[in-house]
Amino acid sequence: MHTLEEIIARVAAALPGARLExxxxxxxxxxxSLLLEPGRAVEIATFLRDDPQLRFxxxxxxxxxxxxxxxxxxxxxxxxxVGGMEQEAEExxxxxxxxxxxxxxxxxxxxxxxxxxxxxxxTADRSGQVALPSLTPVWRSCEFQEREIFxxxxxxxxxxxxxxxxxxxxxxxxxxxxxxxxxAGDQEAQP
Amino acid sequence: xxxxPAELPAPGRxxxxxxxxLEVAMxxxxxxxxxxxxxxxxLDGESVAKLTPIFGFLHRNHEKIAERNSYxxxxxxxxxxxxxxxxxxxxxxxxxxxxxxxxxxxxxAEYIRVxxxxxxxxxxxxxxxxxLLQDMGALGTPLxxxxxxxxxxxxxxxxxxxxxxxxxYLRFGGVRCDLPGGWREQAxxxxxxxxxxxxxxEALLSENEILRARTQGVGVLPPALAVNxxxxxxxxxxxxxxxxxxxxxxxxxYNRFKFRVxxxxxxxxxxxxxxxxxxxxxxxxxxxxxxxRDIPEGVFLDPKAKLRNLRPKAGEAYGRIEAPKGELGxxxxxxxxxxxxxxxxxxxxxxxxxxxxxxxxGHAIADVVxxxxxxxxxxxxxxx
Numbered sequence: 001m002h003t004l005e006e007i008i009a010r011v012a013a014a015l016p017g018a019r020l021e022x023x024x025x026x027x028x029x030x031x032x033s034l035l036l037e038p039g040r041a042v043e044i045a046t047f048l049r050d051d052p053q054l055r056f057x058x059x060x061x062x063x064x065x066x067x068x069x070x071x072x073x074x075x076x077x078x079x080x081x082v083g084g085m086e087q088e089a090e091e092x093x094x095x096x097x098x099x100x101x102x103x104x105x106x107x108x109x110x111x112x113x114x115x116x117x118x119x120x121x122x123t124a125d126r127s128g129q130v131a132l133p134s135l136t137p138v139w140r141s142c143e144f145q146e147r148e149i150f151x152x153x154x155x156x157x158x159x160x161x162x163x164x165x166x167x168x169x170x171x172x173x174x175x176x177x178x179x180x181x182x183x184a185g186d187q188e189a190q191p
Numbered sequence: 192x193x194x195x196p197a198e199l200p201a202p203g204r205x206x207x208x209x210x211x212x213l214e215v216a217m218x219x220x221x222x223x224x225x226x227x228x229x230x231x232x233x234l235d236g237e238s239v240a241k242l243t244p245i246f247g248f249l250h251r252n253h254e255k256i257a258e259r260n261s262y263x264x265x266x267x268x269x270x271x272x273x274x275x276x277x278x279x280x281x282x283x284x285x286x287x288x289x290x291x292x293x294x295x296x297x298x299x300a301e302y303i304r305v306x307x308x309x310x311x312x313x314x315x316x317x318x319x320x321x322x323l324l325q326d327m328g329a330l331g332t333p334l335x336x337x338x339x340x341x342x343x344x345x346x347x348x349x350x351x352x353x354x355x356x357x358x359x360y361l362r363f364g365g366v367r368c369d370l371p372g373g374w375r376e377q378a379x380x381x382x383x384x385x386x387x388x389x390x391x392x393e394a395l396l397s398e399n400e401i402l403r404a405r406t407q408g409v410g411v412l413p414p415a416l417a418v419n420x421x422x423x424x425x426x427x428x429x430x431x432x433x434x435x436x437x438x439x440x441x442x443x444x445y446n447r448f449k450f451r452v453x454x455x456x457x458x459x460x461x462x463x464x465x466x467x468x469x470x471x472x473x474x475x476x477x478x479x480x481x482x483x484r485d486i487p488e489g490v491f492l493d494p495k496a497k498l499r500n501l502r503p504k505a506g507e508a509y510g511r512i513e514a515p516k517g518e519l520g521x522x523x524x525x526x527x528x529x530x531x532x533x534x535x536x537x538x539x540x541x542x543x544x545x546x547x548x549x550x551x552x553g554h555a556i557a558d559v560v561x562x563x564x565x566x567x568x569x570x571x572x573x574x575x
Contacts, residue, residue, distance in 0.1 A: 027506025027525065028293030057418050061509060061520050061537035106509050106522070106537075110418055110434045116509060141421020141542055152252075167247040167574060176252055 004032060007054065007117065014047055015040065023120060033104070033118035038132050041121055042159070045138045048107065048117070056107040056117055059139035062146060064153035066179045068126065069099035099126045101155050105135065105142070123155060126178070134160035152177035212240060215556070219248050223326050223560040226570030230547075230559065237555045242548040246541070249574035257534040262288055262363070262501045265534065270357040272536065273572040276315050278307040278348070279514040281361035286442060287510030287521035288363050292503035295493055300365035301444045302486040306378065307348070307360065308512075309475040309482070313385060314341035315515035316425070316468040316475075317392070319567045323465060324396065326564040327405050333396060340388050343381045350374055364496030375483060382479045389472055397469065406462035410550040410562035414459065420545045424517025426566060428452060429467045430459030436513035448481050450474040464565040502529055516540055516567055536575060540568040 002010075008020045021035040036044055048056045076093045079086055101123045108115030123130035134157035136142045146157045147166040154175035157163055165172065174181055218229035227248035233241035253272070257265040269284045270277035282304055289296060296304075318341060321334030345355040350371055352360040360367050396402055412422065414430040427434055435452045437445040453470035455463030503525040511520035517539025524533035543566050551559045 025506050027291050027503065027508055029290040029506065029508035029510075031507065031509060059421060060423075060511070060518060061522055061535070063522055063533075063535040063537075065524065065533050104522070106520070110432060113439050118509070139421065140416075140419045140545055143420075143545055144541055165247075167250040167252075169247070176255060 002054065002114075004034060004117075007034070007048075010051065010054065011044055011047060014051070015043060018044055020044070031116065031118060033120050035120045035122065038121050038123075041119075041133045042135065042138060045105075045119070045135050049138055054117075055109045055111045056115070058108045058110045058115075059105055059135065059141045060108050060116070061104075061106040062135075062142045062149070063104050064149035064155060064177065065102040065104060066126065066153060066177065067100055067102060068179050070097045071095070072097060100124065101126050101130055101153055103132055103146075103149055103155060128154060129156065130154065131156040131158050133158055134163075136160050151175070154178065217559070218245075223563065224570075225322065225564075225568060228568070228570055228573065230563075232551075232556060232559060234556060237557075238553055239551045239556060239559060242551050242559070244544055244547055246574055249570045251575070253575040254534050254536065258531055261499070261529050262503075262531060263498050265531075266361070267357065267359040269536075270359055271571055272538070272575065273514070273516060273519075273540065273569045274356060275318065275569055276311045276515050277356060277358045278311045278360060279512060279519065281358065282308055283510065283512045283514065283519040284521050285361045285363050286512060287508055287523050288501070288503070290510045291506065291508035291523050291525055292363070292501065294364045294496060296364055296443075297490045297493055298444075298487050299369075299489040300491050300493075302482050303366050303370065303491065304361065304443060305445070305448070305482045306479060306486070307351070307358075309478050310344050310347065310378075310382075312475045312515045313472055313479075314344050315567075316472050317341060319468055319564075320392070320396065320465060322567075323461075323561065323564040324402070326560045327402065329401075333392075336388075336392060336395075340385060343384075347374065347378055347381060350377075362492060362496065362498055363501065365490070365492030367492075369491045375486065378479075379483045382476055382483065385472070385476055389469070389476075393469060397466065402465075403462065405558075405561060406460065406465060406565075407457065408460055409554060409558050410461045410565060412459040412546060412550055416546060416549060417459065420549075421542045422517070422546060423539055423543065424513070424515070424567075425467045425471060426464055426517065426543055429455035429463035431455050436511060436518055440511070442510075442512060447485070448478045450478050461561055461565040464567075468567075500529060502527060507533075511537070514539060516569070516572070517543055536572075538572045538575060540566075540570075540572045544568060544573065 004022050011018055018040050019037050023033045023035050025032045048054050072095045074093050075090045078091045080089050103121045105119040107117040121132045132155055149155050150163055151165040151168055213234045215232045218224040219227040229245040231243040269280040272280045317337040321337035324333035348358055349355045352358040412430045414432050417427050417430040431454050453467050455467055457463050505527045507524040509522045511518050519539055520537030522535040523531050526532040550562050
């Protein structure tokens with residue numbers, strides 16, 4: 001099994017300028033993932049599938065994750081002038097990290113018996129019109145699962161052959177797996 | 192004499208008599224769909240020109256419900272995914288939570304898991320063969336033979352967990368309770384009696400001329416397409432791809448057992464998918480024999496296992512097992528809270544349906560029923 005650093009080096013050698021970033025995972029499972037830039041995701045995915053040393057020919061699990069906007073409160077040391085004297089004081093600063101939606105791909109290699117390699121794609125924000133490139137042309141197994149992300153999270157997959165709702169009905173407007181979803185008239189819902 | 196149309200149909204089509212295409216909605220209440228599943232089939236005469244699967248009739252957003260509940264509360268819910276194989280659903284979920292939280296599992300519990308998992312595989316495959324024959328028109332008999340054997344295993348499960356089908360038996364770090372007295376001997380008896388049943392089942396079915404005529408050369412799935420489309424389980428191995436997660440990942444204690452992985456010999460048609468399952472049942476029996484012989488004494492649940500109010504530290508894990516229908520995976524993200532931040536099920540039934548249209552094109556509509564039956568889906572898992 002190649003380490004993520006080796007995989008990044010192989011991708012960078014074959015596709016100059018492709019930026020990949022390691023997303024650490026602190027759980028005992030030790031499954032860190034690779035963050036791709038959406039613009040070149042199809043190119044990178046095709047390389048990962050076809051490269052004779054990697055051969056990730058099987059995309060097992062494809063799913064979405066919603067990360068809403070977060071407010072982080074931090075104590076920051078600020079220098080203040082109080083009564084002509086410079087003093088150090090702590091101030092509570094609120095910082096907002098922007099929200100985004102994520103598509104996560106778990107890849108395995110059936111030919112070489114290795115994996116998982118986890119790919120992540122992130123949208124710029126989490127508005128109604130967010131788009132990511134579809135990897136269905138690379139792995140057909142993404143077809144229904146990307147449709148499910150489109151249905152439940154509201155990510156438009158560009159290049160998907162048949163992007164329709166899959167589980168909810170066609171006239172349904174919302175995306176139920178988003179964290180802020182509240183069904184109409186549900187008094188118990190706690191978004 | 193009527194001149195044939197200038198444009199002849201592609202080879203393999205059944206007929207070209209009527210070029211008016213007819214769209215038929217098979218399901219959601221068609222008996223062959225094994226639940227509420229709909230196929231919009233466009234027919235050219237009797238042969239299939241296009242097939243669109245329509246899902247969602249059984250959708251209850253299991254994932255959202257599980258994200259509101261504690262980790263423990265999701266276990267009984269997983270029973271309802273593939274409601275035939277509740278034990279393996281439990282297993283995939285607890286395996287992932289154990290990965291996420293880094294929990295050890297005692298040896299005895301691992302053996303119990305293998306035993307119930309392989310029993311589940313046995314009756315799933317037997318029932319699948321029965322349902323397939325039912326779809327072919329052998330009404331009742333083969334299915335009831337399979338159900339008779341399944342009932343004996345369900346009795347075992349009931350003695351073990353208190354429930355026949357919704358077992359809710361596995362726990363993080365082990366299983367819920369120990370084997371009751373005499374269970375092991377009874378289980379060994381059921382497993383031993385399964386061999387003669389399989390012999391009889393095969394003598395009745397595998398050589399049957401009608402079964403062979405209906406299944407051989409029908410619904411061929413080329414291996415390259417099967418891999419690319421993410422088909423897993425017996426359907427993949429019927430196409431000749433040697434990929435069994437019990438061998439690849441060796442999760443649990445599968446490295447301790449000797450068993451073979453049967454592969455299809457005819458290029459992946461419906462008969463191969465039937466035959467691979469029959470052969471897999473023999474291998475499951477071999478595993479059961481070894482596990483029932485070797486199971487050690489000891490604790491059945493890790494004494495430090497924390498079931499209630501489990502809060503794994505922030506991170507994520509993907510765990511998967513070889514469920515009877517294919518790769519059943521769970522993907523969990525924890526943010527350190529009492530409920531999973533993200534809870535995702537990778538359902539084998541849904542992904543295996545990706546190639547349904549490819550397998551059906553050009554075949555008669557009567558074959559669609561058999562091809563669907565050979566994939567072996569359960570709608571509780573497809574729609575979740």
